[in-house]
Amino acid sequence: MDLMKRLSKAKTSLILEHPFIGSVALNMPMSLSDEVPTAATNGKRVLYNPDFIEPLTDEELKFLVAHECLHPMLEHNYRRGTRDPKKWNKAADYVINQLLVDEGIGKFIEGGCLDKNIYTNGGGTSDGIYNLLPDSDDGDGDGSGDHGDGDDGGDDGGD
Secondary structure, three states, rough: OOOOHHHHHHHHHHHHHHHHHHHHHHHHEEOOOOOOOOOOOOOOEEEEEHHHHOOOHHHHHHHHHHHHHHHHHOHHHHOOOOOOHHHHHHHHHHHHHHEEEEEHOOOOOOOOOOOOOHHHHHOHHHHHHHHOOOOOOOOOOOOOOOOOOOOOOOOOOOO
């Protein structure tokens, strides 16, 4: 099955199983791009790296689609302000991934940002977790495993 068809199937599954997130997914245009390492959103559209999503299971792909939808749903793109984009995205990814795991939406993608202690100690908020994370990030900081959106600042760039 081609990748765009698989992404559409993930959106359909979200509409049927989790209509609130699914309605957002249906209204966010998506495209394939090798310009992002995993996936990215600017809050209006989502880019998916075909090499990253191709080996994912259907449940992992559903998780990723829902993950990207939650960034604008939680206004991460607009609440970052002057904070470091990569660190902010990582904090947002901890929140989103924990919420998705807790709700049983899709299957968490190994290597992503998921730590119940960080989530709890940060009060379950991106702002709180951001304050806990170190300023220097040795990782690539591109998101939730990082499968999020490294720069949610409004450009079409990095997730």
